[in-house]
Amino acid sequence: NAGVMQNPRHLVRRRGQEARLRCSPMKGHSHVYWYRQLPEEGLKFMVYLQKENIIDESGMPKERFSAEFPKEGPSILRIQQVVRGDSAAYFCASAVLAVGNEQFFGPGTRLTVL
Amino acid sequence: QQQVKQSPQSLIVQKGGISIINCAYENTAFDYFPWYQQFPGKGPALLIAIRPDVSEKKEGRFTISFNKSAKQFSLHIMDSQPGDSATYFCAASTETSYDKVIFGPGTSLSVIP
Numbered sequence: 001n002a003g004v005m006q007n008p009r010h011l012v013r014r015r016g017q018e019a020r021l022r023c024s025p026m027k028g029h030s031h032v033y034w035y036r037q038l039p040e041e042g043l044k045f046m047v048y049l050q051k052e053n054i055i056d057e058s059g060m061p062k063e064r065f066s067a068e069f070p071k072e073g074p075s076i077l078r079i080q081q082v083v084r085g086d087s088a089a090y091f092c093a094s095a096v097l098a099v100g101n102e103q104f105f106g107p108g109t110r111l112t113v114l
Numbered sequence: 115q116q117q118v119k120q121s122p123q124s125l126i127v128q129k130g131g132i133s134i135i136n137c138a139y140e141n142t143a144f145d146y147f148p149w150y151q152q153f154p155g156k157g158p159a160l161l162i163a164i165r166p167d168v169s170e171k172k173e174g175r176f177t178i179s180f181n182k183s184a185k186q187f188s189l190h191i192m193d194s195q196p197g198d199s200a201t202y203f204c205a206a207s208t209e210t211s212y213d214k215v216i217f218g219p220g221t222s223l224s225v226i227p
Contacts, residue, residue: 105157
């Protein structure tokens with residue numbers, strides 16, 4: 001059973017470009033969470049999704065950020081018109097409701113904005 | 115009220131010593147307290163977790179102590195090894211999956227030979 005997969009692992013974008021981060025949850029997991037980790041800081045919740053639904057996006061910046069988890073395919077975190085302050089590691093986690101709230105994390109995507 | 119506080123920010127322990135990391139929370143609705151271990155360049159991995167119906171949980175060299183009345187919990191790493199050098203995050207959430215996990219700011223542990 002493969003773990004949570006994220007790609008790309010490293011992404012470099014120039015200011016103003018778009019960044020697309022992908023997350024494939026563990027098999028059988030229908031809950032996906034995105035977190036952002038700034039250098040030397042902890043993880044900050046961004047958004048919680050189930051298939052085709054955004055459940056909680058209280059941690060998402062109001063502009064330029066969006067997330068989806070379609071019926072088929074990976075979850076996508078999209079950042080439009082990136083700025084230098086978006087440089088961070090973005091982690092995806094997945095969970096199965098039946099076993100409480102244990103979240104399994106992917107290896108992360110490290111976004112660098114030049 | 116959603117915050118989880120964690121200390122110390124960094125910790126240096128000699129090999130064979132005991133590493134202790136402390137956390138505190140405010141939201142009494144929290145009922146699930148996991149600890150995550152993160153190595154550089156990797157994602158966090160669940161290390162051990164506790165629910166408030168027990169005051170202590172031990173798995174190998176790792177022990178969580180939980181004080182519900184004080185709203186505090188701690189991680190003890192016995193016989194610390196250089197391979198334990200990592201960043202440790204305490205966290206809290208409610209047990210249903212309809213809530214996000216709130217992470218502490220992390221403790222960078224270095225175990226020196």
